[in-house]
Amino acid sequence: MKLLLLLALCGAAIAQRNFACMPYVDPGPCRGLFPRYYYSSQERTCLSFLYGGCKGNLNNFVTFEECKASCAPTSDHERRCLARPEEGPCNGRAIMWGYNVTLGECQMFTYGGCDGSDNKYETKTMCEIVCKSDLPVHLDPVCLKPKYTGPCAGYFPRYYYNNTLKTCEQFIYGGCLSNGNNFVTIEECKNKCWVSPPEVCNYPVDSGPCLAHMLRFFYNTVTKACEQFVYSGCGGNQNNFRTYGACEKKCEKFMGVIPRA
Template sequence: MTATFFYCLLAYTAITCNSQEVTGDDSEEELAMRAICTMDSEIGPCRALIPRFFYNRYTQRCQEFDFGGCNGNANNFETYKECRVACRTVQKVAKKCRLEPETGRCRAAITRHFYNMTTGQCENFVYGGCGGNDNNFRTTEECVESCRRPKTRGIPKICLWPAARGNCEDNKPRYFYNVEKQACETFHYSGCDGNDNNFANEETCKHVCSKDMRASTSMIQPRGKPFGSRLRAGMRTREWRIKQKQLRKNGERADRTEHRGQN
């Protein structure tokens, strides 16, 4: 879903509204709130020292700061609880993924990918070729693997790859797994090359890549010994303990190995 959302940076003397187009399934309200929560704290030009709370995108916690009393921005909450509730949709990600993208000091124009904390998506930016920071990935797959791990954990690696048409001239309808949308989608395959994120039908794609589908079709296997075996072992242990307690009264001691051999 592509949505144009408008979020207002509520100041104390004026309201400034900005628009931004994003792609994703989050509600406009959630996107607007994340845009606010990823702002830096602003004291403002006034000189009061009012204790307030802001969401620190770099520590991923709500922290106290001194507000000057005017202007500033909307990442400004009267209580810790208000901050926590407002910013609860900001995803917990690795440190490098919390950074703003940096072009760097060189002048090349290289397309790279960064994680946008506001939209929760991996997006393109222009990299100068040197300097910058670690929120800089050569491919969308690298970015997704590094920064959207909670959603991609357990998904086979081939399902993180983009759809690849290949280099031949055929036009076969196939399915690939779109990790950004967490869904299987159609594309046209040329008939050669490409990659393994390429399925003849939607059912196979879902079976391989969809966590929900794999969970519903997989058989749950007990860990360790079968339940019946563990139950019998537990009963034998209980019997041994009862026998030991009885013998202890008579100054004797039960032998666990001997008891096991009797069963």
């Protein structure tokens, strides 16, 4: 009987969570400006919006992490990177790197040598490859605000950061009551908000953990050339191309003079 009750409660909790993730964003009828997050089933991620302060629906979360945990699909890498880096109960003093989801960057910490979370890496580079490529970049809160022309009737070309499209776009500003996501030039907008994705050509070569022997190509940042390596068939990273030509096309802007056979 207790087991059936527990299953029923779990099912109800899951159903409530899924229901919260389904509705469209609804700021409600009130006029407050409360930064919140909602899950976009179209974008398959959590996005920011301004909540009016009353009514609306359940697709309304105070933090990005709360929305992500409730609604967004997570990979093993994401679960690992979202965990808090932990020293563990042992007394070792190993220097490790963990991803700080609040700051959106990898930070050094001291690991005791046992237990703790899986959010630990031997180098900063490996931490960034695993976490910064899989997780959304945490922007300045100003960049998460929607386009806002304001109540005035002026005509001032400005730029704002479109968090859905991940780019800076022009809009017409009325001239008063800016919400901050308002820049005079596109360069100013990019400097504040735009973050380029991790460049796959700079990833170190990684054969992966499996046992296959597949000939692939990777870009070598030391020799400035595409080179052959043996891929195991699983894991690894995106600096992995089936042909030399595909590697060259993707990474040519980094290349030096490449000798050809």
